[in-house]
Amino acid sequence: MAATIYGDISYGMSAETGMFVESADFDTNIESVWIPDEQGADVAGATFNAAGTFTLSGFLSTVTPFSALTGAAVTIANEITWSDVIDGTPGAGATLIVESVKNTLNHKNAEALEVSGIYKPWLEA
Numbered sequence: 001m002a003a004t005i006y007g008d009i010s011y012g013m014s015a016e017t018g019m020f021v022e023s024a025d026f027d028t029n030i031e032s033v034w035i036p037d038e039q040g041a042d043v044a045g046a047t048f049n050a051a052g053t054f055t056l057s058g059f060l061s062t063v064t065p066f067s068a069l070t071g072a073a074v075t076i077a078n079e080i081t082w083s084d085v086i087d088g089t090p091g092a093g094a095t096l097i098v099e100s101v102k103n104t105l106n107h108k109n110a111e112a113l114e115v116s117g118i119y120k121p122w123l124e125a
Contacts, residue, residue, distance in 0.1 A: 014077035018066030019113055021058040024078040026119075028052040028085050050086045052119035054079070054096065060103075060111040068098045068115045082119060089121045 005011050034045035073095050083089040097117050104112035
């Protein structure tokens, strides 16, 4: 049953192929260099090499196979709008790359998955 939403919020998440996602986390980062004057106060600098990371946590679906192979470029349904959090992010040409897939088996629960990777704004697959 679909949720009834009250107030101005974003609620819930999209379905991923092959995985029931309980949480999706996204982080961003940049590199920087700062130039100090003779007294040590930063007077110039630059930020560059913006990137991001993602982690999806949830459970494996047996209906459709899960196909996030380590090292592969993927598309995820729950992806955030990266241009909202990384200045100058291009609208096209970015790539999400899976860096780690963790399977968890438990005798009293469903098979769990955690998929983590990187977002490279200017790297095409």
